Amino acid sequence: MSAGLVLEGVGKNFGGLKAVSDVSFAVPEGAIVGLMGANGAGKTTLFALIAGNERPSEGAIRFDGPRIDGLSPDRVVKKGIARTFQIVRPFAGLSVRDNVRVAALYGRGGFAGSAEDWVAAVLDETGLAEQADKPAQALTLSGRKRLEVARALATRPRLLLLDEVLAGLTPTEVAEALVMLRAIQAKHGLAILVIEHVMKALMRLCATIVVLHHGLKIAEGTPEAIAADPAVIEAYLGESAAHA
Amino acid sequence: MIRRTAWMWVGLALAMAALPQLGGDYLIGLGITLLMWIALAESWIVLSGMTGYVSFGHAVFYGLGAYVMVVCWNNLPGWAGFLGAGLAAGLFALAIGYPVLRVRGPYFVILTYGLAELVKFLIINTEAALGKFGRLVFGAPPLATLYYLMLGLATLAVLIAWTVRRSRLGLGLAAIREDETAAENAGVPVARLKLIAFALSAAIPGMVGAVMALRSSYFEPLQAFSPTVSFNIVAMAVIGGGDDAPGPILGALFLVLLSELLWAHLPEVYMIILGLLVIGFVLFAPEGLHGRLQRLRRP
Numbered sequence: 001m002s003a004g005l006v007l008e009g010v011g012k013n014f015g016g017l018k019a020v021s022d023v024s025f026a027v028p029e030g031a032i033v034g035l036m037g038a039n040g041a042g043k044t045t046l047f048a049l050i051a052g053n054e055r056p057s058e059g060a061i062r063f064d065g066p067r068i069d070g071l072s073p074d075r076v077v078k079k080g081i082a083r084t085f086q087i088v089r090p091f092a093g094l095s096v097r098d099n100v101r102v103a104a105l106y107g108r109g110g111f112a113g114s115a116e117d118w119v120a121a122v123l124d125e126t127g128l129a130e131q132a133d134k135p136a137q138a139l140t141l142s143g144r145k146r147l148e149v150a151r152a153l154a155t156r157p158r159l160l161l162l163d164e165v166l167a168g169l170t171p172t173e174v175a176e177a178l179v180m181l182r183a184i185q186a187k188h189g190l191a192i193l194v195i196e197h198v199m200k201a202l203m204r205l206c207a208t209i210v211v212l213h214h215g216l217k218i219a220e221g222t223p224e225a226i227a228a229d230p231a232v233i234e235a236y237l238g239e240s241a242a243h244a
Numbered sequence: 245m246i247r248r249t250a251w252m253w254v255g256l257a258l259a260m261a262a263l264p265q266l267g268g269d270y271l272i273g274l275g276i277t278l279l280m281w282i283a284l285a286e287s288w289i290v291l292s293g294m295t296g297y298v299s300f301g302h303a304v305f306y307g308l309g310a311y312v313m314v315v316c317w318n319n320l321p322g323w324a325g326f327l328g329a330g331l332a333a334g335l336f337a338l339a340i341g342y343p344v345l346r347v348r349g350p351y352f353v354i355l356t357y358g359l360a361e362l363v364k365f366l367i368i369n370t371e372a373a374l375g376k377f378g379r380l381v382f383g384a385p386p387l388a389t390l391y392y393l394m395l396g397l398a399t400l401a402v403l404i405a406w407t408v409r410r411s412r413l414g415l416g417l418a419a420i421r422e423d424e425t426a427a428e429n430a431g432v433p434v435a436r437l438k439l440i441a442f443a444l445s446a447a448i449p450g451m452v453g454a455v456m457a458l459r460s461s462y463f464e465p466l467q468a469f470s471p472t473v474s475f476n477i478v479a480m481a482v483i484g485g486g487d488d489a490p491g492p493i494l495g496a497l498f499l500v501l502l503s504e505l506l507w508a509h510l511p512e513v514y515m516i517i518l519g520l521l522v523i524g525f526v527l528f529a530p531e532g533l534h535g536r537l538q539r540l541r542r543p
Contacts, residue, residue, distance in 0.1 A: 051429060077431035085429075091422035102419045105412050106431035155431050 003064050004028040004191055005050065005081070005159055010059035010069075011215075012045055019045040020215045022059070027159060032185060032192045034206035034223075036199070038236070042215040043195045044086055047161050050193075051083040052076040063159070078108055080158035084148035084165055086195070090136035097123065097132040099147055100154045107155025119154060125184055126150040127176075142173045146180070153184060160184075162194040166201055174198060178205065203227070211235070253490075260395055264388040272387050276459060278500045279391075279398040283452050284473070285480040285492030286401035290408055291445035292478075293486030295438060296421035297345065300353045301360030302477050305333040305446040307469035309453030311367060314379045314463040322385070326393070326454050333450025334443045341442040342435070348424070357471065364469035371465060384458040393455050401448045406489035408444070417441055479522050485532025494533040 004027050011021040020042040027033045035043050048054040050061055052073040061069040063079050071079070082103075091099045100122055104115045111118040123129045126146045131139060136147060145165045152160055162181070166174050178201055185192055196202040202209065203223040211219040211226060213235040219226055226232055263275050284302065292298045309329035316325030340359065347355050371377065384390075408414045416437045419427035428434050457463050476499070484495020499518070506514040529536050 053425070053429070072433075072435075073425075073428040074431050074433045077429065082431075083429055085426065089423045089426035091419050091426065093422055094418060098415065098418070102415055102427065102432065103430040106416060106419075106433075108431070151426075151430055 004031070005193070006062045007046075007050075008060045008062070010046070010049060010056050010061060012042075012049055012054060013057045018215050020049065020056075020212075023212070023215075023217045024059075025210050025217065025220055027191050027193050029158070030189050030191050031208065032194065032206045034202040034209040035193060035195045035212065036197075036202060036209060036226075037212035040214075041212040043212055044163060045215075046212070047083055047163055047193075047195065050076075051081060051161060074106070077106075077155050077157070080108055080156075081161065082107070082152035082155045082157035082159075083161035084145075084152050084163050086163040086167070088141075088144040088148050090139070090144055090147050092135070092137040094136060095133050096128055096136050096139065096147060096150075099136050100128075100150050103151045103154035107157075109156065111156055118156075122150050122154045125180070125187070126153065127180060142169050142177075145169065145177070149180075149184070153188070157190065159191040159193065162192060162196075164195050164197060166196055166198045174201060181205065256493075257399065264391050269387060272391050274500070274504060276387075276391050276394050276455075278496060279394040280452055280456060281476065281480055281496035281500055282493055283394065283398040283401040284449050284477045285484070285496055286398070286405045286489060287445045287448040288477045289445075289481050289486045289489075289492055290405055291438075291441045293405075293481060293488075293491070294408065294414060294417040294421060295441055297348070297438065297442075298353050298478070299356040299445070300471075300474050300478060301356030301358070302445075302449055303469050303471060303473035304356075304360035304363050305337065305449035306453035306456070306473050307360075307364065307367070307465065308333050308336055309450030310457035310463055310468040311453075311465070312450070313454035313457045314381055317381050317458075318383075326451055329454035330447040330451040333453075334447035337442045337446035338439060341439045345435070345438045345442060357474070360469060360471065360474060364465055367469070368465045378462060378464040381458055381461045381463070384461050387459075390455055390459050394452070397448055397451055397455070402489050402493065404444060404448070405492070408441075409488050413437065413440065479518055481532075482522055482530075483525050483532060485534035485536075487531065487535060491532050491534035494537075498533065 006026045007024050010023045012019045023046065035046065037043050045054065049056050049069065052071050052075065056069050060067050063081060068076055068079055091102065097119060100119050104119045123132050126149055128143065128146055128150055131143060139147060149162070149165055166177055169177060184190065194202065194205060206223060209221065209223055209226045210217060211232050218231045218235060219229045221229070260275065260279070264272050284306065288299065288302055309332065312329040312332045313325040316328055344355055344359065416427070416432045419430065419432050420434050420437065424434055453468065480495035480499050481492050483498060484493065485491030502517070503514050506517065525532060
């Protein structure tokens with residue numbers, strides 16, 4: 001059995017609508033894989049399927065061998081997969097520290113030292129230490145995106161699902177966030193599956209990119225190969241031409 | 245400041261413990277009423293204050309407890325009826341909790357209200373089928389005994405609320421209140437935690453109902469399952485503050501004294517004032533008396 005995340009012919013129907021169909025790819029241990037595609041391509045649905053928020057209509061999702069599809073989200077977290085939300089979902093009335101504390105106390109656990117030390121370390125790594133005692137609702141968008149990452153990281157995952165954590169940030173904030181993500185990945189030896197619209201960032205961050213279009217996987221390869229792939233270019237130019 | 249507050253609570257508890265020695269039947273009766281509401285509202289916040297699942301049907305646990313007590317009375321020792329009432333209420337919460345707690349927001353409010361009414365009429369019909377129209381309790385313990393039982397229940401309810409609020413469980417419940425989906429994706433087993441909170445918030449009201457059945461020496465389903473019980477619990481928690489243990493104590497103290505003052509002279513005004521107060525607090529001080537006081541004290 002191969003280590004890491006493996007999707008085998010995964011599909012999801014909402015009523016008659018096929019949001020995702022027959023998607024297969026893998027995120028090996030420690031790898032960073034990018035997921036791209038236009039709006040409505042099924043990227044976020046795919047995250048919901050992996051994280052247990054939705055149950056696939058077909059196919060199988062495996063993590064380190066056993067199937068995880070159909071498990072509830074909290075069980076998936078305990079297996080070592082944590083997601084962030086594209087539209088941020090902080091525990092608004094709780095302090096930033098308590099937000100992270102929830103994930104530390106209910107996540108996979110098993111960190112060295114006390115939970116409080118772990119929370120402090122996560123806040124430090126995500127650049128939130130100074131705002132730790134503010135209510136989460138007082139954070140800026142950039143802060144809230146960091147909090148999404150901090151909360152996911154605090155569960156001590158082995159695979160992190162990042163859903164557009166760079167969207168809406170200024171170029172400076174994007175650069176800072178990229179440094180943060182790289183440092184986190186290197187330190188914890190995480191695998192990361194990342195959805196991103198900031199193309200440059202995706203190209204720089206990932207060794208492999210998977211492209212979805214209307215719920216189907218149309219390409220998978222290195223950033224260079226993807227950039228030159230005719231199917232990808234057609235999907236993207238076709239869409240932008242339709243907008244013009 | 246914290247130490248002074250702690251001493252204040254200890255003082256209040258001691259004063260309540262000494263009350264039967266100092267006061268007559270009227271004062272003891274008033275004390276039982278106050279402690280009853282404290283116990284009920286404290287139990288209520290464990291579910292509704294902490295998770296945001298607002299129950300408008302807590303009378304069901306109170307009524308079930310009273311019913312278990314009167315059915316057990318004369319057949320089983322008193323303590324068995326008392327503990328059985330708590331157990332029955334807690335188990336009932338566990339049994340209905342799984343489906344009921346899948347419903348959120350206003351739907352949960354209506355569902356809990358409807359369930360309480362349903363159980364009320366089920367028991368009315370059962371009693372009618374048995375040919376019972378109200379049950380009398382003979383040989384109930386003296387008032388002071390009931391008072392101390394109620395004091396024990398109120399103290400226990402306060403301690404449970406206080407402890408849960410500061411525990412891992414309480415943090416998980418707060419996460420559910422803030423954003424249930426995000427909580428689940430942070431690893432919080434939301435279904436299990438909600439169920440635990442529901443059972444915790446139901447058991448003491450069951451025992452409170454048992455004590456009150458003995459206090460009134462009478463059981464009549466329309467009274468024991470009265471929605472007014474549910475409404476009062478919510479009103480006290482809202483006015484006092486549903487976030488932490490001191491809130492319901494303040495809310496119960498305030499409303500019990502207010503109703504005591506008004507019932508004597510202006511009974512028809514009491515419900516109007518209660519309604520206005522709830523509206524006022526929801527609109528202008530949703531954090532309740534306790535939250536307000538805390539904010540005033542902060543530098």
